[in-house]
Amino acid sequence: MKEMKRNPIGYRTVTRMEEESASRNEEQAQAENSTTASEQAAQEHFEAGGWQHEAEETVNDRGRMEDLGNKRDEFTRKKGLSRVKQQLVLLWDYLSAVTSGRYKGYSMWAYLKVVACLLYVVSPFDLVPDFFPWVGWLDDIAVVIYVCGLVKEELDQFSVWQARQHLSTEY
Numbered sequence: 001m002k003e004m005k006r007n008p009i010g011y012r013t014v015t016r017m018e019e020e021s022a023s024r025n026e027e028q029a030q031a032e033n034s035t036t037a038s039e040q041a042a043q044e045h046f047e048a049g050g051w052q053h054e055a056e057e058t059v060n061d062r063g064r065m066e067d068l069g070n071k072r073d074e075f076t077r078k079k080g081l082s083r084v085k086q087q088l089v090l091l092w093d094y095l096s097a098v099t100s101g102r103y104k105g106y107s108m109w110a111y112l113k114v115v116a117c118l119l120y121v122v123s124p125f126d127l128v129p130d131f132f133p134w135v136g137w138l139d140d141i142a143v144v145i146y147v148c149g150l151v152k153e154e155l156d157q158f159s160v161w162q163a164r165q166h167l168s169t170e171y
Contacts, residue, residue, distance in 0.1 A: 042142035046120055055116035065099055068115070071122045072096075084144045091118060091144070094158050103161060110154035117147035 058064045072092040076085055091114050097103035098111050121140045148155060 038138060039142040039146070042139040043146045045139065046116070046143045046146065049120075051116035051120050052112060054119050055112045058119060059112065059115055065095075065115075068118055068122065069096055069099065071118075075121055084141050087144050087148050088121070090155060090159065091148070093162060094155065097158070097162070102165075103158060105157065105161070107151075107154050110151040113147050113151050117143055 058068060069092065072089075076088050076092070094103070094106075094111075094114055095118060098106050120143050
């Protein structure tokens with residue numbers, strides 16, 4: 001049964017456009033809820049998946065750290081990750097600066113979170129395997145956003161340091 005609404009000259013029925021608009025609004029709300037659920041699942045998988053332990057082992061292995069650093073271009077060129085491209089570049093810049101010893105004022109906790117995040121991103125075997133293009137990157141995107149939120153202050157400080165370094169090399 002159609003809802004009746006009062007207009008300036010009396011009652012009228014809801015138009016088909018209004019019904020379609022209401023339907024689209026419901027679908028958007030459901031999609032937002034499912035995105036939140038999938039982001040939550042990716043965060044839980046990341047935290048429970050041993051990535052922190054893997055990061056600790058990787059940090060102590062020069063070859064593995066070099067390999068992780070070399071994957072930067074491969075992963076920042078993926079079209080499915082364009083929304084978080086800046087964040088990925090920042091994470092890899094941070095990794096490079098800390099690993100090379102150029103950036104000294106870092107938090108080991110944040111560094112391990114960044115290493116764990118990048119290991120998660122480059123691993124083809126995570127919550128949704130990456131060999132399913134687009135869909136397989138959704139959990140990677142969620143984890144990048146999550147970790148960047150966790151280490152936001154550290155990344156902000158690093159960005160300021162990085163800008164100062166860039167300015168000092170120009171002069």
